[in-house]
Amino acid sequence: MNAIQILFWFLSALALVSALMVLLSKNPVHSVLWLVGVFFAISGHYILLNAQFIAIVNLIVYAGAIMVLFLFVIMLMNLNKDTEPQKHIWMKLAGAISAGCFLMILVSLIKQAPELQAKTAMMKDGDIGLIANLGKALFSTYVVPFEISSILFLSAMVGAAVIGKKD
Amino acid sequence: MLLSIDWILFLEKLILIAIVIFASLGIALYTTFAERKVAAVLQDRPGPNRAGPFGLLQPFADGLKLIMKEEIIPNTSNKVLFILGPFLAMTAALMTSAVIPWSSDVHLFGRVIPLQIADVNIGILYIFAVVSLGVYGIMIGGWASNNKFSLMAALRGASQAISYELAMGLSLIALLMTTGTLQLGEIVKQQIEPGHWWNIVYQPLGFLIFIICAFAECNRTPFDLPEAENELNFGYHQEYSSMKLGFYLFSEYVNMFISSVVMATLYFGGYDVPFLNENLLSPNVAAIIGVIALLVKVVIFIFIFMWVRWTIPRFRYDQLMNLGWKSLVPLALANMLITGAVILWLGK
Numbered sequence: 359m360n361a362i363q364i365l366f367w368f369l370s371a372l373a374l375v376s377a378l379m380v381l382l383s384k385n386p387v388h389s390v391l392w393l394v395g396v397f398f399a400i401s402g403h404y405i406l407l408n409a410q411f412i413a414i415v416n417l418i419v420y421a422g423a424i425m426v427l428f429l430f431v432i433m434l435m436n437l438n439k440d441t442e443p444q445k446h447i448w449m450k451l452a453g454a455i456s457a458g459c460f461l462m463i464l465v466s467l468i469k470q471a472p473e474l475q476a477k478t479a480m481m482k483d484g485d486i487g488l489i490a491n492l493g494k495a496l497f498s499t500y501v502v503p504f505e506i507s508s509i510l511f512l513s514a515m516v517g518a519a520v521i522g523k524k525d
Numbered sequence: 526m527l528l529s530i531d532w533i534l535f536l537e538k539l540i541l542i543a544i545v546i547f548a549s550l551g552i553a554l555y556t557t558f559a560e561r562k563v564a565a566v567l568q569d570r571p572g573p574n575r576a577g578p579f580g581l582l583q584p585f586a587d588g589l590k591l592i593m594k595e596e597i598i599p600n601t602s603n604k605v606l607f608i609l610g611p612f613l614a615m616t617a618a619l620m621t622s623a624v625i626p627w628s629s630d631v632h633l634f635g636r637v638i639p640l641q642i643a644d645v646n647i648g649i650l651y652i653f654a655v656v657s658l659g660v661y662g663i664m665i666g667g668w669a670s671n672n673k674f675s676l677m678a679a680l681r682g683a684s685q686a687i688s689y690e691l692a693m694g695l696s697l698i699a700l701l702m703t704t705g706t707l708q709l710g711e712i713v714k715q716q717i718e719p720g721h722w723w724n725i726v727y728q729p730l731g732f733l734i735f736i737i738c739a740f741a742e743c744n745r746t747p748f749d750l751p752e753a754e755n756e757l758n759f760g761y762h763q764e765y766s767s768m769k770l771g772f773y774l775f776s777e778y779v780n781m782f783i784s785s786v787v788m789a790t791l792y793f794g795g796y797d798v799p800f801l802n803e804n805l806l807s808p809n810v811a812a813i814i815g816v817i818a819l820l821v822k823v824v825i826f827i828f829i830f831m832w833v834r835w836t837i838p839r840f841r842y843d844q845l846m847n848l849g850w851k852s853l854v855p856l857a858l859a860n861m862l863i864t865g866a867v868i869l870w871l872g873k
Binding site for chain 2: 361385387388391394410411413414415417418421422423426429430433434488489
């Protein structure tokens with residue numbers, strides 16, 4: 359077992375445990391913090407795959423910005439057991455079954471995708487995730503979809519500002 | 526089970542991490558003392574001078590006092606998160622030091638040891654990520670206290686940090702255009718090269734924006750709204766006592782130290798000594814001189830932090846937001862455009 363394998367198993371365990379705790383913890387603020395833990399573990403996996411840029415952007419965008427907004431909302435709504443409507447046990451069961459089906463479909467899709475078959479993850483030596491290569495790819499080969507998606511974000515932002523206006 | 530790990534490298538990094546963390550804490554400890562002395566000088570009074578010669582043992586006395594105080598955890602608060610808050614604040618403050626190049630390589634026992642914990646090629650982004658995580662300590666602590674003033678202060682702190690991160694990021698983009706790399710070690714080496722000035726010469730406006738944002742991110746006056754006593758009693762750490770309060774106060778000083786190091790590294794040549802050719806010296810001597818040079822620059826920045834704190838009064842909250850969104854962001858964008866245009870023009 360070398361250092362990469364140890365890290366891989368550690369990060370996988372961390373990701374799974376944190377993901378379970380997101381679902382199991384009663385307090386929504388705890389859930390948010392466990393979710394931040396999941397993002398950290400996944401960023402660790404990206405680093406093992408030598409995708410440093412994606413790893414750090416994952417942290418900046420998800421852990422640093424989106425989760426802080428989640429925290430804002432949860433703190434101001436002050437959710438707890440008394441105010442939150444409790445769902446019936448059958449509803450929970452139905453939710454679990456449908457989510458399980460969705461998981462099965464995802465796994466089988468990934469297993470059957472011809473793009474992914476007979477490929478192994480490149481540990482340490484893949485270099486498309488490095489910032490220089492990724493930047494070149496984004497701004498030359500994929501420049502049109504990249505710019506269009508940024509316009510999409512801008513329009514979403516303008517939309518949010520318009521909806522959020524008081525009068 | 527055989528572990529194939531480079532144990533010497535592991536040990537080397539572990540020692541380096543320990544040194545960096547203890548040095549950061551030690552410097553932060555004496556920064557609290559320096560703050561009181563600087564305040565005293567600016568207000569024309571002697572300042573702490575009882576504990577030890579010139580009051581030099583004052584920080585230890587303060588620390589002892591905080592440790593000995595009664596630990597109070599409010600009854601209604603969320604206990605786990607209440608304890609987690611100061612811990613998060615301190616961790617986020619110390620994490621940034623991982624990517625900072627403290628000096629040139631040291632040659633010891635036939636090994637070349639870089640005085641940098643990790644020279645990752647996303648160094649600046651890493652700093653940015655850790656800065657954006659710093660909000661959690663304030664928010665968790667303020668919310669878990671279950672106190673209206675604390676929550677208000679936490680929300681203020683978080684929105685202030687998020688707003689100023691934006692301008693900070695934009696000012697850094699302009700710097701990246703001139704350096705062409707995100708690797709901090711590489712940025713310092715570029716500045717050391719003969720015929721190349723420090724980055725402050727190429728990015729004066731960018732540095733100005735960066736230092737203002739650094740003040741805001743560290744919650745220092747004039748941007749210390751999260752702890753505005755006359756509006757919020759004491760701020761997000763109102764319910765805290767003993768060493769948990771100490772951690773919050775202390776993490777502010779660690780933050781100040783680390784952001785001074787970052788500013789020195791990015792804009793003022795890091796461990797570079799001006800007008801000195803380091804290649805002529807033996808590598809170990811050059812490394813020691815480098816550390817001292819970096820620390821001198823850091824001390825100057827820390828002094829500026831204090832100087833501003835005891836000179837300029839606090840902003841109002843709407844003034845803070847106006848400055849962030851309506852002045853600094855457009856200014857940083859303009860700086861970015863001008864830098865890009867100049868680089869294009871010179872490149873032709």
